[in-house]
Amino acid sequence: MYFSEKSFLLVLTSLCSSLRVFKQIQTQLITRDLLRNDLVLHKVVTFLGKSADFASYGCVFLHSIRRALSSFPYNTLLSSYAVCDKPRVAILVYRTFVSNGFSPDMYTFPPVFKACGKFSGVGEGKQYHGTVTRMGFSDDIYVQNSLVHLYGVCGDSGSACKVFDQMPVRDVISWTGIISGFSRVGLYKEALDVFSKMDVEPNLATFVCALVASGRVGCLALGRGIHGLILKKAYLISLETGNALVDMYVKL
Numbered sequence: 001m002y003f004s005e006k007s008f009l010l011v012l013t014s015l016c017s018s019l020r021v022f023k024q025i026q027t028q029l030i031t032r033d034l035l036r037n038d039l040v041l042h043k044v045v046t047f048l049g050k051s052a053d054f055a056s057y058g059c060v061f062l063h064s065i066r067r068a069l070s071s072f073p074y075n076t077l078l079s080s081y082a083v084c085d086k087p088r089v090a091i092l093v094y095r096t097f098v099s100n101g102f103s104p105d106m107y108t109f110p111p112v113f114k115a116c117g118k119f120s121g122v123g124e125g126k127q128y129h130g131t132v133t134r135m136g137f138s139d140d141i142y143v144q145n146s147l148v149h150l151y152g153v154c155g156d157s158g159s160a161c162k163v164f165d166q167m168p169v170r171d172v173i174s175w176t177g178i179i180s181g182f183s184r185v186g187l188y189k190e191a192l193d194v195f196s197k198m199d200v201e202p203n204l205a206t207f208v209c210a211l212v213a214s215g216r217v218g219c220l221a222l223g224r225g226i227h228g229l230i231l232k233k234a235y236l237i238s239l240e241t242g243n244a245l246v247d248m249y250v251k252l
Helices: 002-015 019-031 038-048 052-064 072-082 088-099 109-118 122-135 141-153 157-165 172-184 188-196 204-217 220-232 239-251
Strands: none
Touching: 002 019, 002 038, 019 038, 019 052, 038 052, 038 072, 052 072, 052 088, 072 088, 072 109, 088 109, 109 122, 109 141, 122 141, 141 157, 141 172, 157 172, 172 188, 172 204, 188 204, 204 220, 204 239, 220 239
């Protein structure tokens, strides 16, 4: 009976789209002491992350059961709000979490930086960059890639390069982030220079950025070379690369 009730409440939580209805489900979860269960908690946090309108209640909810929590539910909720249509909410939620006693870890800041990038909040991003440095998380590649992306989308190529140059290890996301950042501010020659120095295999996004830059600087030979590489790798043939190729050849 216990498992059937839990399963039923899990289904209700998954299907729920109303905070009013969720509060009724939550009452049943509390009565049956189910919020200690990781699967149940994950379903609840997934629901709360569906809308920025649930953010305030999400903060209250996590604070009410904070003694039993790891950082995972907090970071999951931040990640959901970072990609919503109101990314500033993620920053407000982060500040509320911290004021309620939450201790951030290295997985907390990438969604914060992603949210800052979505509303071009380079000032806020630099503030949290300082926080990351003070907390000793600045050497984590996941955090570093998030910073490169933040500065790139905000047009601050100088700060993006500074982070990139200090990275002891770089993956394809690191390289693509700096190439994309240069392209975004019109530094196409610099983007292609970085592309030529890559020591990891490019991905689809890397090739798209390089094709755009090739078209802008009139580098037909490189563009054709990239086209050839794409044709040799079936997984790279997509609408994105097709559009980038058409754009490049038209520009040239």
